[in-house]
Amino acid sequence: MPDARVPVSTVVYDALRADILSGRVRPGDGIPSERTLSERFEVNRHAVREAVKRLQQAGLVQVSHGGATRVLDWRRTGGLELLVDLPPEDVGVARAAYELRACIAADVAARAAARATDEDRASLAARAAAFAAAREHCVATDGPVSPGPALLDAYRELWDVLVDATGNIAYRLAYNSLLHGEDAVTAVAVIYLRDELLDAETTDALVAAVLDSDADAARAAAATLTAHTLTALSPTEAPSR
Amino acid sequence: MPDARVPVSTVVYDALRADILSGRVRPGDGIPSERTLSERFEVNRHAVREAVKRLQQAGLVQVSHGGATRVLDWRRTGGLELLVDLPPEDVGVARAAYELRACIAADVAARAAARATDEDRASLAARAAAFAAAREHCVATDGPVSPGPALLDAYRELWDVLVDATGNIAYRLAYNSLLHGEDAVTAVAVIYLRDELLDAETTDALVAAVLDSDADAARAAAATLTAHTLTALSPTEAPSR
DNA sequence: CCTTGCCAACTGGTCCAACCAGTTGCTACC
DNA sequence: GGTAGCAACTGGTTGGACCAGTTGGCAAGG
Numbered sequence A, B: 001m002p003d004a005r006v007p008v009s010t011v012v013y014d015a016l017r018a019d020i021l022s023g024r025v026r027p028g029d030g031i032p033s034e035r036t037l038s039e040r041f042e043v044n045r046h047a048v049r050e051a052v053k054r055l056q057q058a059g060l061v062q063v064s065h066g067g068a069t070r071v072l073d074w075r076r077t078g079g080l081e082l083l084v085d086l087p088p089e090d091v092g093v094a095r096a097a098y099e100l101r102a103c104i105a106a107d108v109a110a111r112a113a114a115r116a117t118d119e120d121r122a123s124l125a126a127r128a129a130a131f132a133a134a135r136e137h138c139v140a141t142d143g144p145v146s147p148g149p150a151l152l153d154a155y156r157e158l159w160d161v162l163v164d165a166t167g168n169i170a171y172r173l174a175y176n177s178l179l180h181g182e183d184a185v186t187a188v189a190v191i192y193l194r195d196e197l198l199d200a201e202t203t204d205a206l207v208a209a210v211l212d213s214d215a216d217a218a219r220a221a222a223a224t225l226t227a228h229t230l231t232a233l234s235p236t237e238a239p240s241r
Numbered sequence C: 001c002c003t004t005g006c007c008a009a010c011t012g013g014t015c016c017a018a019c020c021a022g023t024t025g026c027t028a029c030c
Numbered sequence D: 001g002g003t004a005g006c007a008a009c010t011g012g013t014t015g016g017a018c019c020a021g022t023t024g025g026c027a028a029g030g
Helices: A009-023 A036-041 A045-057 A080-085 A091-115 A118-142 A149-167 A169-179 A184-191 A194-198 A200-211 A215-234 B008-021 B034-040 B045-057 B080-085 B089-116 B120-142 B150-166 B169-179 B182-192 B195-198 B200-211 B214-231
Strands: B069-071
Touching: A009 A045, A009 A080, A009 A184, A036 A045, A045 B045, A080 A091, A080 A169, A080 B080, A080 B169, A091 A149, A091 A169, A091 A184, A091 A200, A091 A215, A091 B089, A091 B169, A118 A149, A149 A169, A149 A184, A149 A194, A149 A200, A169 B089, A169 B150, A169 B169, A169 B214, A184 A194, A194 A200, A194 A215, A200 A215, B008 B045, B008 B069, B008 B080, B034 B045, B080 B089, B080 B169, B089 B150, B089 B169, B089 B200, B089 B214, B120 B150, B120 B200, B150 B182, B150 B195, B150 B200, B182 B195, B182 B214, B195 B214, B200 B214
Parallel strands: none
Antiparallel strands: none
């Protein structure tokens, strides 16, 4: 049994973050004082302080010396890294995330096609081959119904190269934010991404377009691929706000 | 004179973060022990711990009990919120950020046109009027050469409404990440955004398209607007990676 | 009565000192 | 020479104390 020692400050952080993101405490509310929290969680005040520092770093609370620590409106002050902390059971959140991914992916494909270096193209070809092999193996082993995590990993590595090939650090960081913690939802991600992962034809077209420096074709292929997943996520409904 | 008291933990955090983001310490390197750092910065170990917690939260370091704290490759592990912490003098970073913004803005415009509620449309009309008024005032006061921060604020509020109208929390958070700390660079942002801020015709077309639920026209208008700024940021060069 | 000023009781910020709990590497024993 | 174990690191946690801002009520003055 993995003991999975979790630092007490992390316990406090997770609890407070969950209270804020779930709306149990509302923006403008004050959170209890550090001394009160340290009693409530039965930990030392220093641990509480470390947790509060992290909340502050995440843009969830505003701390003021002498005054109360207030909860901020994370929809206004939070950064993209909060996305993976939102309640994963909310399919609206998932759709929102994949819409953003679709938007960025199309641009990434186009810019990768326009800017990829020879080195990038070589990496892309290698990853594409690995992905194709994984797909073959997956279809042969699991059948076409349920692609495994291995295929998803190979697909991610493919996009990894594309993102790097854009030479744009902002795309890179946004991509990181969208992926962080996705390991926790890999199981469900595979379901949503099924059609996208198994569309070999369009994937090949995407790779070919990038290798051929055809930005428009690359963008179109990326759009087609991501559309599969958006369709899988209740296409007719707008995501919850 | 504003004393601008900065908590010591923030001083340590800023120093360590700068060392990492600037590359003075490389991924895989170990950072000095907490006790060493507390001596070096002449602060208490708890202050160092709070700083390290924030570094950990930002995805810049990996802490392991008993072992050394190692620097991570922030280009792989960092989130979008790091973007505004990157050296602002690097024009490549600015171009990367505005490319991402352009990508998202086009999608935001299209989805806002498709999904805006009557309430959203009313807000949009109000903000559009306020922006137009600010532009008139700006041109009359400062001349067409240098739009002031007030115009930029009005423009941001306009986009604020559009982002909310998409009903997509991911767009909202990404938008937040792109704006955070931009106040620090408002002066330079105004220069880059000049042509975009003063293109009244296209701005009006964008608002009209959203009010008219014309997603394609909204996307096109947004693309035209953001293209102005990308052109201002050395259009012929790819951003530095 | 109302205003004004001060002080006490909060809040967070910082420090010291100690100990617990993992990791690492050298050393001394087998 | 191999290995068990001890020491000397590392981070994790605790307690207590004090400094430094903010807040609100209470009392003295108008």
